[in-house]
Amino acid sequence: MCGVRDAGRLTDPLAGRRPAGPHQADGRGLMAVHTMADLVRVHTSTDGTAVRFYLDL
Numbered sequence: 001m002c003g004v005r006d007a008g009r010l011t012d013p014l015a016g017r018r019p020a021g022p023h024q025a026d027g028r029g030l031m032a033v034h035t036m037a038d039l040v041r042v043h044t045s046t047d048g049t050a051v052r053f054y055l056d057l
Helices: 029-036
Strands: 002-006 039-045 048-054
Touching: 029 039, 029 048
Parallel strands: none
Antiparallel strands: 002 048, 039 048
């Protein structure tokens, strides 16, 4: 299990599930996590966003 937290907020419920646009500078890390991990949990609140993902090694 690995977790990451920051002050940013996600407003797109499908963030990381769709490819980033060709002119979009960011948004590829969460998609990489969704591709590799067995389970991804994203929690966004007024304090920021926490992503926890699980890998079955």
